[in-house]
Amino acid sequence: DVQLVQSGAEVRKPGESLRISCQGSGFFFTSYWIAWVRQKPGRGLEWMGVIFPYDSDVKYSPSFEGRVTFSVDKSINTAYLHWSSLEAADTAIYFCARTERIVVRPPAMGASDIWGLGTPVTVSS
Amino acid sequence: QSALTQPASVSGSPGQSISISCTGTSADVGDSDLVSWYQQQPVKAPRLLIYDVIKRPSGVPLRFSASKSGSTASLTISGLQAEDEAVYFCASYTNRNTVVFGGGTRVTVL
Numbered sequence: 090d091v092q093l094v095q096s097g098a099e100v101r102k103p104g105e106s107l108r109i110s111c112q113g114s115g116f117f118f119t120s121y122w123i124a125w126v127r128q129k130p131g132r133g134l135e136w137m138g139v140i141f142p143y144d145s146d147v148k149y150s151p152s153f154e155g156r157v158t159f160s161v162d163k164s165i166n167t168a169y170l171h172w173s174s175l176e177a178a179d180t181a182i183y184f185c186a187r188t189e190r191i192v193v194r195p196p197a198m199g200a201s202d203i204w205g206l207g208t209p210v211t212v213s214s
Numbered sequence: 215q216s217a218l219t220q221p222a223s224v225s226g227s228p229g230q231s232i233s234i235s236c237t238g239t240s241a242d243v244g245d246s247d248l249v250s251w252y253q254q255q256p257v258k259a260p261r262l263l264i265y266d267v268i269k270r271p272s273g274v275p276l277r278f279s280a281s282k283s284g285s286t287a288s289l290t291i292s293g294l295q296a297e298d299e300a301v302y303f304c305a306s307y308t309n310r311n312t313v314v315f316g317g318g319t320r321v322t323v324l
Contacts, residue, residue, distance in 0.1 A: 126315075131316045133301075134254075134318070198307055199307070204260055
């Protein structure tokens with residue numbers, strides 16, 4: 090089965106660091122972007138950015154650049170989302186999604202057809 | 215960058231047709247063939263309904279269709295069914311090499 094499996098729910102205090110994961114299976118992990126999408130409680134979807142596992146090419150949304158870091162270990166088909174210092178405003182569900190890479194210059198992002206179930210992150214003192 | 219503009223809610227009776235608009239700018243929807251639509255049911259991950267403005271992935275019912283005119287994309291659900299109750303999001307590639315989502319539209323089946 091083609092799927093993305095995300096790590097479980099996390100609870101942290103403000104100022105703490107955190108890394109969550111997203112492991113792909115059933116497809117060529119290095120042929121697609123992996124997007125990260127935030128959804129705050131009761132709110133809409135926010136595109137955080139993408140990483141291309143083949144060469145770790147990364148594109149961040151301006152709203153998230155400098156606040157999170159994407160990384161990947163392509164040997165285990167896993168993408169990561171990392172915070173060095175969490176804030177209460179980071180409380181949300183974080184989805185990863187397989188996203189079509191459109192081969193133009195620069196490479197573009199098509200639709201996201203496979204989604205993980207989401208990782209809830211709660212940041213509270 | 216600002217989210218694409220969608221109506222907060224749309225409702226219809228079973229069997230009716232409804233449309234959801236998604237308005238952007240010349241920097242995104244107006245300049246992109248990479249517009250997509252997603253359905254999100256409560257406590258679930260989003261599901262891709264439409265990609266490349268008008269294309270339907272396999273498994274998506276024929277009653278879901280989409281179009282685009284200028285900087286406004288639209289999703290139409292024909293023959294509304296109870297199971298279509300969900301929140302619908304549009305998304306577009308932008309000329310800044312990013313993606314922007316719409317704010318979401320809650321569809322209620324009366």
